[in-house]
Amino acid sequence: MATLRERLADEVPLVAVSFGDDDAERDAAQVRDRRVDVAELRIDWYSSVEPDHVLDRVRRFRGLPTLATIRSKAEGGYWPGSEAERLRLFEAVLPEVDAVDVELSSEEILPGVVAAARRHDRLVVVSHHDFTGTPPAGRLAEITEGAVAAGADLVKISTMAHGPDDLLTLAGLLTRHSSLRLIIIGMGAEGAASRVFFPLLGSRITYSAIGGRPAPGQLPFDETVRQLETFSPRFAERRRG
Numbered sequence: 454m455a456t457l458r459e460r461l462a463d464e465v466p467l468v469a470v471s472f473g474d475d476d477a478e479r480d481a482a483q484v485r486d487r488r489v490d491v492a493e494l495r496i497d498w499y500s501s502v503e504p505d506h507v508l509d510r511v512r513r514f515r516g517l518p519t520l521a522t523i524r525s526k527a528e529g530g531y532w533p534g535s536e537a538e539r540l541r542l543f544e545a546v547l548p549e550v551d552a553v554d555v556e557l558s559s560e561e562i563l564p565g566v567v568a569a570a571r572r573h574d575r576l577v578v579v580s581h582h583d584f585t586g587t588p589p590a591g592r593l594a595e596i597t598e599g600a601v602a603a604g605a606d607l608v609k610i611s612t613m614a615h616g617p618d619d620l621l622t623l624a625g626l627l628t629r630h631s632s633l634r635l636i637i638i639g640m641g642a643e644g645a646a647s648r649v650f651f652p653l654l655g656s657r658i659t660y661s662a663i664g665g666r667p668a669p670g671q672l673p674f675d676e677t678v679r680q681l682e683t684f685s686p687r688f689a690e691r692r693r694g
């Protein structure tokens with residue numbers, strides 16, 4: 454199966470699904486059978502973050518396109534340990550996955566995660582989440598530039614959208630930075646359209662749910678695929694192929 458790097462090369466939007474560790478064997482089979490483009494491994498959701506347990510679960514996805522996330526509590530995640538432990542875990546899983554996602558705000562470990570990704574020739578998503586609202590365009594541009602300067606291969610910005618103005622602000626960010634690989638998400642009920650519309654404007658990955666715990670406004674995987682097949686001929690063609 455194509456790696457995430459290969460999948461990103463053809464410029465067609467990708468649909469991700471996030472997984473914990475309740476049944477990694479079943480989840481990996483779903484990724485294969487339903488042709489999920491990216492398996493986001495939410496290691497901060499795992500029942501244990503002991504390296505042996507994590508590596509065992511992560512390895513069940515071998516050969517599939519994977520993105521490992523160990524989300525900090527500051528950005529809506531559940532990572533229970535110290536920053537030094539988080540960096541060590543990123544270093545341990547990096548050889549096993551295609552890419553990792555680390556927050557721009559995680560200043561203490563960001564350079565270490567980027568350096569480890571470079572050593573293993575893996576991709577880095579540098580992310581920013583705001584579960585309260587959508588900052589103004591100028592602030593979003595600063596965050597984007599900060600992520601690029603930190604070494605991001607992809608910049609992900611996910612903010613709560615409270616209405617059309619927020620969607621427009623986020624869409625503006627996408628269209629103004631079309632030379633970058635961006636992942637832009639408007640969270641919440643008011644942002645849900647962004648999960649289909651923004652990939653049509655160039656957002657590289659959209660996140661969806663298969664059971665589990667959907668993020669605010671996420672659509673089910675099948676629904677996301679169906680919508681993108683309707684509105685993106687290139688996406689539909691890739692699904693057929």
Ligand SMILES: O=C1C[C@@](O)(C(=O)O)C[C@@H](O)[C@@H]1O
Pocket residue numbers: 471493495522554580582611638640660661668669671
């Ligand atoms: O950051 C993101 C985006 C997300 O928060 C969403 O709203 O789809 C879901 C998370 O799992 C992922 O890491």
